[in-house]
Amino acid sequence: MSNQLDRDKALALVYEYTISESLRKHMLAVEKSMLWYARYFNLSPDEQLKWGIVGLLHDFDYESHPDPLPPDGHPFWGCALLKKLGYEEEIITAILGHASYTGTPRNSLMAKALFAVDELSGFLVACSLVRPDRSIMNLKAESVVKKMKDKAFAKGCSREEMKSGAAELGIELNAHIENLITALSDFQ
Numbered sequence: 001m002s003n004q005l006d007r008d009k010a011l012a013l014v015y016e017y018t019i020s021e022s023l024r025k026h027m028l029a030v031e032k033s034m035l036w037y038a039r040y041f042n043l044s045p046d047e048q049l050k051w052g053i054v055g056l057l058h059d060f061d062y063e064s065h066p067d068p069l070p071p072d073g074h075p076f077w078g079c080a081l082l083k084k085l086g087y088e089e090e091i092i093t094a095i096l097g098h099a100s101y102t103g104t105p106r107n108s109l110m111a112k113a114l115f116a117v118d119e120l121s122g123f124l125v126a127c128s129l130v131r132p133d134r135s136i137m138n139l140k141a142e143s144v145v146k147k148m149k150d151k152a153f154a155k156g157c158s159r160e161e162m163k164s165g166a167a168e169l170g171i172e173l174n175a176h177i178e179n180l181i182t183a184l185s186d187f188q
Helices: 007-017 021-040 045-057 076-084 089-097 109-129 141-149 159-169 173-184
Strands: none
Touching: 007 021, 007 045, 021 045, 021 109, 021 173, 045 089, 045 109, 076 089, 089 109, 109 141, 109 159, 109 173, 141 173, 159 173
């Protein structure tokens, strides 16, 4: 099996380059979201695995190379390493595309999905943590949209990227939120 379809090797990269448990959890949440959308779009098992790997690896170099300038910053450095390790261009391009500042166009459905789930999955986790039951599964799209209007809440999450990500994916925002709630409902 190639590196690109070996989840254990991808997870090893995450653990090698990421110390923060919350960042690791974020990457696992994005992996889960990407797997959910790969099934939603009825992709083959190999494509589903590839989408999951993209979600898992999208921020693996964020902590070790936080400066966003090429070639040593996130995600440039990580993508260069993935290329050396034999990951295919579609994976590398999707990871580059999730960071708008790279200027990499999101031409594939996988790249659009990664961009769409990245910010929103983190925002949903934040929304669940302020609930009495701390559960994602009991969130409702309407309450999430209401929280999006509160600029002081989870201010590190770009509301514009959450909205434009759903639009790029071609899914109405409330439906996209409900999809990710379903995808992450057993995550915590």
